[in-house]
Amino acid sequence: MKKVICFVLLLLGVSLTAQERPAGPPPNDGPPHENENPEKHLERMKKDLKLSDQQVTQLREHFKKRKAEREAFKPKDGERPQPSERKAHHEARIKADEEAMKKILTPEQLKQWKKHREEGMKKKQEKKAKKKEKKKETKE
Numbered sequence: 001m002k003k004v005i006c007f008v009l010l011l012l013g014v015s016l017t018a019q020e021r022p023a024g025p026p027p028n029d030g031p032p033h034e035n036e037n038p039e040k041h042l043e044r045m046k047k048d049l050k051l052s053d054q055q056v057t058q059l060r061e062h063f064k065k066r067k068a069e070r071e072a073f074k075p076k077d078g079e080r081p082q083p084s085e086r087k088a089h090h091e092a093r094i095k096a097d098e099e100a101m102k103k104i105l106t107p108e109q110l111k112q113w114k115k116h117r118e119e120g121m122k123k124k125q126e127k128k129a130k131k132k133e134k135k136k137e138t139k140e
Contacts, residue, residue: 038063048116049109058104062097069093 038060046056073089075081081089101110 038067045113049105049112051105051109055104055109062100062104066093066097 042056042059042063045051045059051059070093073081080086101113105113
């Protein structure tokens with residue numbers, strides 16, 4: 001009887017540890033996330049778009065400004081803004097980013113930047129669809 005109880009406890013412990021998720025941030029297969037190190041993002045953009053030093057400096061300032069705006073919009077005291085308010089803020093931020101990029105990048109670089117962004121959005125949507133499908137399968 002003692003052996004059976006030990007065996008059951010061992011199986012229970014193994015099954016519980018098998019269900020644990022790994023610690024740390026989830027892998028990011030899509031476009032650079034806002035929380036990514038801005039310097040890494042700048043280096044990648046510099047390489048992909050062949051940016052000049054002046055453009056890198058301007059982008060660095062834009063990213064700092066954007067981060068400050070994001071921090072100002074963060075919810076205070078655990079209260080989150082309404083979905084419509086978040087959506088409006090998000091759309092305004094996207095429009096502001098596009099305007100800033102138009103001022104900083106050359107027309108060819110802007111075209112390439114938009115292409116990269118669209119590819120990233122497509123990957124993100126595919127990943128989201130896979131996640132939804134996987135969730136659907138587990139419910140059935």
